[in-house]
Amino acid sequence: TLECGKPGQLNGVEHARDYLHACLHLAQHPDHPVSPHDIDLFHTVATVKVPEETTFGFGEEEVDIRFEEDLDYLNFRELARGTRIGWIKPGCSNALEVIDEHGNDVLQRYFSFEGGELKLRLPVMPSMLTRDRRVVRQDCLGYLMERYNDHLL
Structure with missing residues (x-):
């Protein structure tokens, strides 16, 4: 792609x-072969969705999950472990669905909830993150990619 x-x-x-x-x-x-320093290869590992019953927004809105206002700016940037993506309202335990390519729930693998903050557990590169509410509801919030190093073997 x-x-x-x-x-x-x-x-x-x-x-x-x-x-x-x-x-x-x-x-x-x-x-x-291509020199390892000449290629950065990533593969999609998960789809991030907001459940229908979860309210969401960007910036200062009072909702179940509030994402960073400039969330789409994070697209195609390699983010470090611990990067904050947003905030979760207390008591909202099902604010996100994170599903891998086999249909498995991988929320706990990629995200942590610390003091109301939604943070990355692993370094990832988000792709196709959107602030378009219609797209989030009809499709997804975006995708997570991880570095793929098998080409270095």
């Missing part, structure tokens, strides 16, 4: 076009 930004943004379309043009016009494919 080639991620190129939000739908409808011309710079994303231009990026995809330029990348594909460069690939199609390679003079040759190298015979040697």
Whole structure:
């Protein structure tokens, strides 16, 4: 998958076009493996959803789960363990659903709830995080990716 930004943004379309043009016009494919420092490879490990019964917002709203106001700014940035994503209202135990590619609940693997704060347990790179409430309800809040290092073996 080639991620190129939000739908409808011309710079994303231009990026995809330029990348594909460069690939199609390679003079040759190298015979040697790609150097490990030349590639950062990630794979999607979980989908983050907000349950229908959970109220949510961004910034200063009084809701069950309040995400950072600039949540979408975190997309495609490698975030450290302990990074705060938002706040959980006391007593709201089912504020998020985090499901892996096999349908397993992996909420506890990726998130912790400390003093009302929603924090990452592991370093991840979020993708497609959205502040669009309609998209969150119809699809998901976003995805989590982890660094994939098998190509280094």
